[in-house]
Amino acid sequence: MSILVYSELKNGKATKSGLEAVSYAKKASTVLGGEVTVxxxxxxxxxxxxxxxxxxxxxxxxxxxxxxxxxxxxxAAAAESTGADTIIINHDATGKLVAPxxxxxxxxxxxxxxxxxxxxxxxxxxxxxxxxxKAIAEVTVTSAKRVVSITPNSFGIHEAAGAGAVESFxxxxxxxxxxxxEFKPTSTDxxxxxxxxxxxxxxxxxxxxxxxxxxxxxLAKELGxxxxxxxxxSDIGWRPHHEHVGQTGIAIRPTLYIAIGISGAIQHLAGVxxxxxxxxxxxxxxxxxxxAADYGIxxxxxxxxxxxxxxxxxxxxx
Amino acid sequence: MNILVCISxxxxxxxxxxxxxxxxxxxxxxxxxxxxxxxxxYALVRGIELKEANGGxxxxxxVGGADADPIIRKALAIGADKAVRIDTAEGDPGSVAAQIAAxxxxxxxxxxxxxxxxxxxxxGVVGGMIAEHLDLPYISLATKLDMNGxxxxxxxxxxxxxxxxxxxxxxxxxxxxxxxxxxIPNMRGIMAARTKPLEVVPAADVASNTAINTYALPEEKGDxxxxxxxxxxxxxxxxxxxxxxx
Numbered sequence: 001m002s003i004l005v006y007s008e009l010k011n012g013k014a015t016k017s018g019l020e021a022v023s024y025a026k027k028a029s030t031v032l033g034g035e036v037t038v039x040x041x042x043x044x045x046x047x048x049x050x051x052x053x054x055x056x057x058x059x060x061x062x063x064x065x066x067x068x069x070x071x072x073x074x075x076a077a078a079a080e081s082t083g084a085d086t087i088i089i090n091h092d093a094t095g096k097l098v099a100p101x102x103x104x105x106x107x108x109x110x111x112x113x114x115x116x117x118x119x120x121x122x123x124x125x126x127x128x129x130x131x132x133x134k135a136i137a138e139v140t141v142t143s144a145k146r147v148v149s150i151t152p153n154s155f156g157i158h159e160a161a162g163a164g165a166v167e168s169f170x171x172x173x174x175x176x177x178x179x180x181x182e183f184k185p186t187s188t189d190x191x192x193x194x195x196x197x198x199x200x201x202x203x204x205x206x207x208x209x210x211x212x213x214x215x216x217x218x219l220a221k222e223l224g225x226x227x228x229x230x231x232x233x234s235d236i237g238w239r240p241h242h243e244h245v246g247q248t249g250i251a252i253r254p255t256l257y258i259a260i261g262i263s264g265a266i267q268h269l270a271g272v273x274x275x276x277x278x279x280x281x282x283x284x285x286x287x288x289x290x291x292a293a294d295y296g297i298x299x300x301x302x303x304x305x306x307x308x309x310x311x312x313x314x315x316x317x318x
Numbered sequence: 319m320n321i322l323v324c325i326s327x328x329x330x331x332x333x334x335x336x337x338x339x340x341x342x343x344x345x346x347x348x349x350x351x352x353x354x355x356x357x358x359x360y361a362l363v364r365g366i367e368l369k370e371a372n373g374g375x376x377x378x379x380x381v382g383g384a385d386a387d388p389i390i391r392k393a394l395a396i397g398a399d400k401a402v403r404i405d406t407a408e409g410d411p412g413s414v415a416a417q418i419a420a421x422x423x424x425x426x427x428x429x430x431x432x433x434x435x436x437x438x439x440x441x442g443v444v445g446g447m448i449a450e451h452l453d454l455p456y457i458s459l460a461t462k463l464d465m466n467g468x469x470x471x472x473x474x475x476x477x478x479x480x481x482x483x484x485x486x487x488x489x490x491x492x493x494x495x496x497x498x499x500x501x502i503p504n505m506r507g508i509m510a511a512r513t514k515p516l517e518v519v520p521a522a523d524v525a526s527n528t529a530i531n532t533y534a535l536p537e538e539k540g541d542x543x544x545x546x547x548x549x550x551x552x553x554x555x556x557x558x559x560x561x562x563x564x
Contacts, residue, residue, distance in 0.1 A: 108527065134535070
């Protein structure tokens with residue numbers, strides 16, 4: 001029994017998503033037993049920062065690829081070489097691309113979007129969010145091998161000692177059928193990608209028009225938060241689609257979610273109710289969102305947000 | 319252009335989520351079923367648009383019993399040309415993918431489209447699993463799909479941005495928001511859907527590797543702490559000292 005993690009590397013280091021998968025694997029190894037090995041591709045600096053989070057061994061293939069078929073062959077070859085029976089990947093954009101393929105290749109059952117470490121008491125069981133966050137299911141995997149992809153931000157990053165021994169690894173990856181032509185960053189100002197953001201400032205129709213988002217962006221910037229929006233706002237084109245959180249947009253689990261001028265329809269709540277702390281600012285005291293909120297301010301966003309921005313600034317200054 | 323769109327049955331987005339039989343089964347009592355929104359709004363509509371522009375045919379495929387027929391007729395009303403239902407109770411995502419792959423492998427589809435995930439199971443793995451079964455390239459979370467001759471140009475969401483890729487030859491894709499606009503079926507479409515072919519095919523011999531033991535509802539949140547609108551500094555203090563998130 002051993003665990004294999006796939007982590008992406010950026011500038012030679014494991015990404016935040018990758019470190020979360022390593023942390024999760026280390027914790028899972030206390031239940032399942034066995035070593036934690038990480039498979040990576042592309043240039044790595046030292047142990048990529050993974051030993052400190054519990055990676056015992058790091059296999060590194062020198063050539064980087066983002067092609068789903070090549071990555072699948074790489075992960076499957078590493079699983080075969082280490083004899084791993086549990087494969088752990090973050091359920092981020094790359095995990096969604098690769099994890100299902102790996103499951104088929106290894107004839108493994110897959111639990112996509114796990115929110116807790118597995119238990120091994122009477123079979124391999126792990127919890128995942130279902131019904132778009134409105135419920136939690138405990139899923140049993142009956143096959144000998146299993147793939148678990150973990151919901152970003154559901155477990156966090158925790159330091160734990162691992163040997164962090166790096167070995168070079170090679171496998172026949174075959175050709176890539178998907179040609180990458182261009183990468184367009186969501187923002188050029190280095191702002192934080194929404195799915196992995198710890199803090200999120202979100203706004204809805206209460207803002208009255210796209211020209212009023214300046215104060216939302218200012219507040220987000222001051223907090224070091226990502227910006228998000230409700231479905232109506234992205235549907236009418238006030239904000240880009242990739243900012244839409246909710247049942248039919250993306251689901252997020254930040255530590256702090258601030259909702260401004262969003263009433264809190266059930267479909268919106270489905271995408272955000274995994275947040276650790278929710279703050280709701282709405283001028284309608286009857287807005288359903290207050291029922292789900294930890295902290296609330298009943299007031300006009302155009303008056304409250306500038307004051308909140310000042311308060312955050314003076315907090316940061318001290 | 320021969321397009322296959324995978325269609326799944328899902329509870330309406332406003333459904334009350336409750337469970338029966340000792341929290342082992344979803345309570346369907348009073349629940350309206352719809353075409354899974356990602357399958358319908360994005361994958362199906364984009365498939366129909368591409369067919370309208372380039373010619374060809376759109377086939378939908380669903381794994382399920384006869385109870386899925388109403389949502390399949392809806393897909394036909396929106397504009398699919400024909401539908402296939404693989405006649406077996408829907409198993410786990412891996413078995414659904416294996417069933418669809420077994421059906422599709424001899425059919426010569428130019429593309430297989432799915433929604434990015436279902437709104438009831440939220441796994442998002444069926445497309446990728448079909449791709450691996452059929453040894454086809456897979457593009458997940460696609461927000462744009464255009465055909466230039468035989469080459470597909472696809473934009474997909476990745477960490478921190480959008481990647482534009484090209485694929486020459488058949489592929490599998492999961493569609494996310496931005497791919498197309500929702501279409502409401504008109505009366506002519508609804509009438510036409512009654513006579514379009516809905517072929518029921520026998521299921522392949524496929525087993526599930528996973529099963530749901532139990533469901534639970536998330537813990538109820540405690541009461542909301544209200545802060546005066548004139549004093550957001552108090553909110554910042556609470557977030558820092560009490561909630562410890564700042």
